Amino acid sequence: MKRLILIGAALAAILAGPANAQSPNKLLNASYDVARELFVSVNEAYAAQHAGVTIDQSHAGTSRQARAIAEGLEADVVTFNQVTDIDFLVKNGFVSEDWQKDFANQSSPFYSLPSFLVRTGNPKNIKDWSDLVRDDVQVIFPNPKTSGNARYTYLAATAYAREAFGNDEAKVKEFIDKLFDNVPVFDTGGRAATTTFVEREIGDVLITFEAETRGIAKEFGEDKFEVVTPSVSLLAEFPVAIVDRVVDKRGSRDLAKSYLDFLYTPEGQKIAAEHGHRVNDETVAAEFKDQFPEVRLVTVEDVFGGWDKVQEEHFAAGGLLDQIYGER
């Protein structure tokens, strides 16, 4: 075994040389797992404006990406779908503390929200969160313990219930209990939940990011599903940040900034909208108005007092979520 490691280390040393010979006309963007097509389009458009620049892409669950960066993955920029995973990088000294001030809209160039996907014709007539606790409705979303996507669903439902019951905690809890009782199977991730809903044909409604419903309809048949936008939902930010430790080492800060700025330009915003994300640019938003029905969005900060608090109260061991599971 020792010998194996020695040989490996020697080999690695030989191979490591050329891997480092990166010039600052290259960027690595570490992104979330289902963003591949979005960034293929973004990078093409960006490269068309900036000759000679290559953007490399890494895709995986963002918690894993954050972990990988902390272990040495040299990503110049991160484009995540979870604020908490950038906070992890802040705690480890890779991203500056006030990263949310570096770019507009709290460094979130586009956003989305938990939305409903129902089967064509909406046979169960599902219109809003209150329909999800009906006895005849089966709901599909993944396990909030393991899926970031489902955490948004859980929080959005809780936010709705708090408004509906005037913060009566007992009634809110009853609502969430009922909602969870209507979920026949908790998959570990968003993709698996989609398979359950689409291919195994279980459940009447799938809850996932609005941005993803488009991809699902495209892959599995536009005529088989329709999107239902609830009256209120939770703002899901797609935060971006420059990884200071990497850009300082590589001298790529300017390029990294220019790349993330591009996401805010009308062209970048249009690409994001075309891939199902809501954007803040007014002209582009107006252009895609039909695609994005009106919805009132609340934020984690406003309703729950920030992600740290959410983590502590809801998702930590013994938190509210565990209590709900305990009663099932």
Added chain:
Amino acid sequence: MTAPARNRPPRVGDSPAVRRTLITAVLAIGAVLVLAPLVVILTQAFSLGFSYFAETITAPDTRHAILLTVLTALIAVPVNTVFGIAAAWAITKFDFPGRRLLLIVAEIPFSISPIVAGVAYLFVYGLQGLFGQALQDADIKILFALPGIVLASMFVTAPFVARELIPLMQAQGRDLEEAATSLGASGWRTFFSVTLPNIRWALLYGVVLCNARVMGEFGAVSVVSGNIRGQTNTLPLHVELLYHDYNTVGAFAAASILTVLAIFTIIAKVLLERQGAGRGGRPALAAPNAIPAEKPQ
């Protein structure tokens, strides 16, 4: 056929009904467990037509994933072959303290989940790990680059060659090598003229298995790869990426490439087994062992 049967007590499987049931059951299970998924992979891969299939597998990212997977195998398999021979040789031909320990260490990767191996590499080479900072200061990249992928693959497949060789070399004993040495052959000469010809089929078999595993390895590699498209995405990781991307057909197309590589490996294995059997190598070599060697004292 029936005459001797009368002279012995009946055995399970003597009755045609039992035999038929067993064979049907095995075939059915085989079809459900192995054949059906294989068929699905291939039919799905071509479900949007051949041109879409060709487009997917010639896309730069997929092409790179194939190349990276083959390159990883080209490095990891030879290294593990040398390691396997060395370990098997040391364990079976010499007595030394720690021999059993070496045997156990060499087999550890078999019993450890690959993901644990990947995470262990993170703890050794990662920035938060043992050597991470030193490696970064020296500008050496191991994780999230080819070296990390190769190392993780090597870890997982380290026992494959040794595992094939050890039982065979144990059965063969040390007599031939001792004879060669006593006749004045050097160590290398003994190895190339005596040991290697005796173990070559088992060795090739081990290499084939090792290769199959390196190409298919997902868990360990996924931890240390960094998933950079066109750079550190191996073929199994690429399959996952396409699948998560709602590109099911693309995922199956990439999976079918992996399947084809695996089928080549199996064909190679079958050919090797036939070769090995045809030479009758093993029984002849095992023969000297049948006469217990006279032990001095």
